[in-house]
Amino acid sequence: MSEFDAFGNGVSAEEDPAAAFLAQQESEIAGIDYDEGFSILDSGDVPSALHDGTAASEEEEGDEDGVLNGDFYQESNGPTDSYAAISQADRLQAEPESIRKWREEQRSRLEILDANSRKQETEWKEKAGKELEEWYTRQDELLQKTKANNRAAEEAFVSDAEETAPGTEWERVARLCDFNPKSSKQAKDVSRMRSVLISLKQAPLVH
Structure with a gap:
């Protein structure tokens, strides 16, 4: 029995290799945790x-x-306003080639029409200015001619009125009368008076 006891005591007295290995690993892990400052407590x-x-x-x-x-x-997200977002989407949408071409043609056509209208307006203004100037010239010429005719008629009337030659009285009276029977619109018959004045004009009375 003493031998078995001695054997048993010898086994227990010897160090367990597995336990020593585990203890060494735990000590190394603890050293690493201590160096980094992140060691976990024993309580977990x-x-x-x-x-x-x-x-x-x-x-x-x-x-x-x-x-x-x-x-x-x-x-x-872009604009928060719904209308602005719709407008942005419309602008981003590609325009068809046919519409773009039609728009360019219309722009060119309108530019040509505007240029022609401005040119025509300028021509009309120039023509109207020339016609107005010609009208003023004709009116001035007509006015000057009328003044000259009136002045000549006035001078002739004054000269006839101042004429005092004997035997010309009935002649001056006859010039004041209208002897055209067609132009006379009177209801009375003045043919006798007309014939008397004509005879006096041709053969005035001698005093």
């Missing part, structure tokens, strides 16, 4: 420094995502 709780650092990193990452998302949404 996470140190406050490690917990705070993780929360801060998550908050910073969330802030960066919010900024990036805000910029992205700002660029992608």
Whole structure:
């Protein structure tokens, strides 16, 4: 029995290799955790420094995502007004080639019409100015001619009135009478009076 006891005591007295290996690994891990400042407590709780650092990193990452998302949404959303968005979409929509060509043709046609209208308006103004100037010239010539005729008629009338030669009295009276029977519209018969005046004109009375 003493031999078995001695054998048993010898086994228990010897160091277990597996236990020694585990103890060495735990000591190395503990050294690493101590160096980095993130060792886990024996109770299994996470140190406050490690917990705070993780929360801060998550908050910073969330802030960066919010900024990036805000910029992205700002660029992608565009105008907030619905009418502005519709107008922007209409402008971005490609215009058909036929409509663009028709628009250019209409623009060219309108430009030609405007140029022709301005040219025609200028021509009309010049023509109207010339015609107005010619009308004023004709009116001035007619006025001057009328004045000359009136002046000549007045001079002849004055000279006849001042003429006092004997035997010309009935001649002057006859000049004041209208001896055309067709132009006479009187109801009375004045043919006898007309014949008397004509005879006196041809053979005036001698005093």
